[in-house]
Amino acid sequence: MSDISIMEPSGPKPKLWLEPSRIGVYAFLVITALYFLFPLYIVIITSFKDLAAIRDGNIFWPQLVYPEGTHWYDPWYRAWFEVCTGLECKGISPNFWNSVIITVPSVIVSIAVAITTGYALSNWPFKFSEGFFTILIVGSFVPYQVMLYPMVLLTKNMGIYSTLSAVVFVHTVFGLPILTLLFRNYFASLPVELFKAARVDGAGFWRILLQVFLPMSLPILTVAVILQVTGIWNDFLFGVVFAGLPNYPMTVKLNNIFTSTFGVKEYNVEMAATILTGAVPLAIYFLSGKYFVRGIAAGAVKG
Amino acid sequence: MTATAKMDKPSVSVRGLAQSYGALQVLKALDLDIADGEFIVLLGPSGCGKSTLLNCIAGLLEPTEGQVFIRGKNVTWEEPKDRGIGMVFQSYALYPQMTVERNLSFGLRVSGMPKEEIAKRVKRASEILQIEPLLARKPSQLSGGQRQRVAIGRALVRDVDVFLFDEPLSNLDAKLRAELRVEIKRLHQRLGNTMIYVTHDQIEALTLADRIAVMKGGTIQQLDDPLTIYNKPKNLYVAGFIGSPSMNFLKGKIEGSGKTATFKLGSGKVALKDYEAAVPLKPAASVLGVRPEHIRVNTEKEDGASEAFKAIVDIVEPMGSDSLVWLKVEGQQLSARVESNQHFDPGQKVDVRFRINLASVFDEASGDRL
Numbered sequence: 001m002s003d004i005s006i007m008e009p010s011g012p013k014p015k016l017w018l019e020p021s022r023i024g025v026y027a028f029l030v031i032t033a034l035y036f037l038f039p040l041y042i043v044i045i046t047s048f049k050d051l052a053a054i055r056d057g058n059i060f061w062p063q064l065v066y067p068e069g070t071h072w073y074d075p076w077y078r079a080w081f082e083v084c085t086g087l088e089c090k091g092i093s094p095n096f097w098n099s100v101i102i103t104v105p106s107v108i109v110s111i112a113v114a115i116t117t118g119y120a121l122s123n124w125p126f127k128f129s130e131g132f133f134t135i136l137i138v139g140s141f142v143p144y145q146v147m148l149y150p151m152v153l154l155t156k157n158m159g160i161y162s163t164l165s166a167v168v169f170v171h172t173v174f175g176l177p178i179l180t181l182l183f184r185n186y187f188a189s190l191p192v193e194l195f196k197a198a199r200v201d202g203a204g205f206w207r208i209l210l211q212v213f214l215p216m217s218l219p220i221l222t223v224a225v226i227l228q229v230t231g232i233w234n235d236f237l238f239g240v241v242f243a244g245l246p247n248y249p250m251t252v253k254l255n256n257i258f259t260s261t262f263g264v265k266e267y268n269v270e271m272a273a274t275i276l277t278g279a280v281p282l283a284i285y286f287l288s289g290k291y292f293v294r295g296i297a298a299g300a301v302k303g
Numbered sequence: 304m305t306a307t308a309k310m311d312k313p314s315v316s317v318r319g320l321a322q323s324y325g326a327l328q329v330l331k332a333l334d335l336d337i338a339d340g341e342f343i344v345l346l347g348p349s350g351c352g353k354s355t356l357l358n359c360i361a362g363l364l365e366p367t368e369g370q371v372f373i374r375g376k377n378v379t380w381e382e383p384k385d386r387g388i389g390m391v392f393q394s395y396a397l398y399p400q401m402t403v404e405r406n407l408s409f410g411l412r413v414s415g416m417p418k419e420e421i422a423k424r425v426k427r428a429s430e431i432l433q434i435e436p437l438l439a440r441k442p443s444q445l446s447g448g449q450r451q452r453v454a455i456g457r458a459l460v461r462d463v464d465v466f467l468f469d470e471p472l473s474n475l476d477a478k479l480r481a482e483l484r485v486e487i488k489r490l491h492q493r494l495g496n497t498m499i500y501v502t503h504d505q506i507e508a509l510t511l512a513d514r515i516a517v518m519k520g521g522t523i524q525q526l527d528d529p530l531t532i533y534n535k536p537k538n539l540y541v542a543g544f545i546g547s548p549s550m551n552f553l554k555g556k557i558e559g560s561g562k563t564a565t566f567k568l569g570s571g572k573v574a575l576k577d578y579e580a581a582v583p584l585k586p587a588a589s590v591l592g593v594r595p596e597h598i599r600v601n602t603e604k605e606d607g608a609s610e611a612f613k614a615i616v617d618i619v620e621p622m623g624s625d626s627l628v629w630l631k632v633e634g635q636q637l638s639a640r641v642e643s644n645q646h647f648d649p650g651q652k653v654d655v656r657f658r659i660n661l662a663s664v665f666d667e668a669s670g671d672r673l
Binding site: 191201212215216 | 358361363384389390392394396397398399400409410413414454469
């Protein structure tokens with residue numbers, strides 16, 4: 001019992017964060033962040049300049065002084081209310097509302113159908129449900145372009161081609177495979193005994209879905225809403241093919257603003273329109289980023 | 304009130320029940336009658352079909368063949384809710400977003416029962432299970448034992464004829480398991496409902512059951528009260544599955560027949576005159592099954608015990624109340640349970656006697672009890 005001695009902490013205190021390896025990590029993060037933030041910075045400051053400042057000034061430097069009678073927000077006002085494509089000079093705002101009218105029903109209908117289908121596939125197996133599910137998976141890998149022409153014919157025959165309804169319809173249909181997969185896998189990851197308990201309690205198909213499963217589905221619902229809102233808002237192809245000229249969504253309009261060769265090229269207005277178009281998905285990501293990651297972890301990747 | 308006396312009006316009956324998934328047969332033409340108020344335990348290793356049988360009775364699985372009757376009514380094609388059953392699951396399966404009170408009342412609300420009646424029943428169930436202080440909590444705020452109480456309560460409020468338990472204690476730690484086991488037994492004594500209980504734990508089976516159905520490969524191997532199962536196992540499988548430490552199996556052969564038959568073990572012989580044979584004994588390769596507590600080490604001859612065999616002590620395992628001694632007899636290993644004040648050393652030479660009146664003899668080829 002003589003030779004043991006308790007060892008106290010000794011030696012220099014460990015450095016908190018300025019170790020070489022840490023410096024490397026932070027340097028990498030800073031450089032990566034700059035790489036993505038720098039273009040955004042250019043877009044933002046350019047959108048607040050007038051054309052004279054863009055022509056004469058330094059591209060990296062914001063405009064601080066505005067001539068008499070002009071304002072810093074003038075390009076934004078022009079982008080929203082006045083910018084022209086062809087002969088039409090109503091700005092991008094009508095197309096913003098087109099995008100809203102396309103996105104909201106597409107998101108609601110596709111998720112409502114997919115959640116029901118996914119739930120049925122996972123908990124109420126029927127004779128060919130496995131085969132049906134396989135077809136669904138294969139379906140989610142078919143490139144959209146393959147289905148484009150058939151869909152044009154289909155919507156034409158339905159009498160909705162060149163309307164907002166056509167775009168809503170197409171988005172809903174094409175969203176279903178991946179969303180159904182998402183919901184089926186999520187419901188399959190819930191304990192099957194929960195479903196059994198609800199059945200013993202006498203709950204039927206809809207009651208189990210609405211009162212037992214739906215309140216547990218917040219993480220996956222968030223994922224689905226984000227996927228659909230951003231996907232549909234950012235869509236260009238279906239908008240340009242199915243909407244028809246007055247119904248173009250914001251993305252198509254934005255492209256038309258860029259490619260319009262009429263008159264002077266208004267970089268500041270184009271930048272403002274770009275930010276306005278990207279604002280919705282950006283806001284969604286910022287507001288729900290935490291839930292998005294949680295939802296992905298909660299079962300989106302489980303087979 | 305014995306089980307057989309009430310069997311003319313069984314609570315649950317299963318006839319020719321079979322369940323298969325493709326080529327895999329999980330249940331094979333199974334028959335079972337459960338008396339009113341009986342506590343029956345389906346016991347077996349995983350994959351023996353016990354949970355499948357329970358799910359078929361509950362109506363959560365449609366059997367491939369066969370029919371299920373509850374209180375004389377054919378319920379084979381009825382929904383679970385119309386069968387008069389309540390079920391308790393291993394993972395508790397409480398609705399996570401609902402409070403305990405809402406969990407208990409969910410089934411009643413589904414059936415459209417008046418509010419006052421629901422409140423009355425929830426109150427009664429929570430009193431019986433002592434979960435009144437928990438009613439406002441969510442399941443995530445409960446301990447494992449509390450969750451399982453709530454799960455039992457969910458079956459209780461529905462005032463069912465038959466309680467089905469699917470390994471309800473397997474997710475709990477040993478101490479809590481023992482506590483809840485007693486509570487389930489008390490609940491059964493108080494309510495007198497028919498209870499069907501699935502487990503792979505033989506202690507749960509032996510302590511709770513009026514009758515145990517030992518299952519293997521989709522069939523019931525033996526259906527008897529716990530003591531019969533323990534003392535007179537029908538075959539080698541049941542004998543080996545029940546009992547811890549498990550029964551010793553000594554290979555040998557029967558010589559002679561009837562009351563004069565003997566079991567030849569190595570160079571020695573065991574007279575079988577004290578063994579109550581189910582069938583007339585005749586010469587054949589067979590297995591002598593003796594439980595560790597039915598082996599006497601270094602004792603005088605007593606009634607029902609065999610002549611002494613020479614044995615060598617291999618290992619001694621003290622277990623507190625008694626000790627387990629591993630021995631080598633005639634080239635075969637066996638374990639004997641001895642009083643802890645009897646001291647043995649490894650390598651020691653001892654005499655062992657088998658209490659033949661309490662032993663079992665099995666046919667080696669078929670594995671059936673003789």
